[in-house]
Amino acid sequence: MGKTKEKTWMLIIETKSYRGLSCYRKVLFVSAPDHQVAKEKARDWCDGEQITSISIIPFDPNRMGDALIDSTEKNPLPEHPNIDTRWIAKYKTAEAFYNKYGHLRVKVKEDFDGVRLGVWIHKQRNDYRKGFLSDEQIRLLENIDMIWKLRRQPTKAERALKKS
Numbered sequence: 001m002g003k004t005k006e007k008t009w010m011l012i013i014e015t016k017s018y019r020g021l022s023c024y025r026k027v028l029f030v031s032a033p034d035h036q037v038a039k040e041k042a043r044d045w046c047d048g049e050q051i052t053s054i055s056i057i058p059f060d061p062n063r064m065g066d067a068l069i070d071s072t073e074k075n076p077l078p079e080h081p082n083i084d085t086r087w088i089a090k091y092k093t094a095e096a097f098y099n100k101y102g103h104l105r106v107k108v109k110e111d112f113d114g115v116r117l118g119v120w121i122h123k124q125r126n127d128y129r130k131g132f133l134s135d136e137q138i139r140l141l142e143n144i145d146m147i148w149k150l151r152r153q154p155t156k157a158e159r160a161l162k163k164s
Contacts (some may be wrong), residue, residue, distance in 0.1 A: 006031045009038040010059040015049040025085075029059060083136060090120045090141055098144040106145070125150075 011028045028045060032038040035056045042054055093115045098104055105106035124141060127133050128148050133141075154162070 003145075006033050007037060008059040010036060010057045011042045011056040012057075013042055013046060013051060014053045015046055015051050083134070083140075087137070090115060091137075092115070093117055094121060095144050104144060105150075121146075 009032055011030060013026045013028060015024050015026065016060045026046070028042055030038045032041060035058075038056055043051065093113050094104060094106075094117060097106065097112045097117055104121055106118040106121045108110070108118040108122050120148050124133065124137075124146070125148060128138065128141075137144060
């Protein structure tokens, strides 16, 4: 009996972190006789991670056109189809921070769950002022009590002057 000819498959795997706070997209190239075997190899490779979706495409380096682009543009979080997946992933981290601490007063240099959350929150405030956020993004951020304009806190010297 002849050996089944193996093909190369490209798998685009989307996973969540073990806490479900971050989303990751991985691209894996696998040799397998069919897409089911390729999918099983991908599951083995992602052992322990929560897989949210797997897109499988027969890999042909001469034909990497529209089919590849269409398959990678899908949003793994269908409840927000018009928002970039990276933005949603960082929003989910901000939401987790809010659920833990009850606020979004994050210092610019502060990290949370491996994400530079302070920088991202600061960028959202700037994008809001410049009109770059969509209504949906604004609504999502306001659901977690985003403060758009922070009042500057007085310095130690200013507080000392006020007391005297």
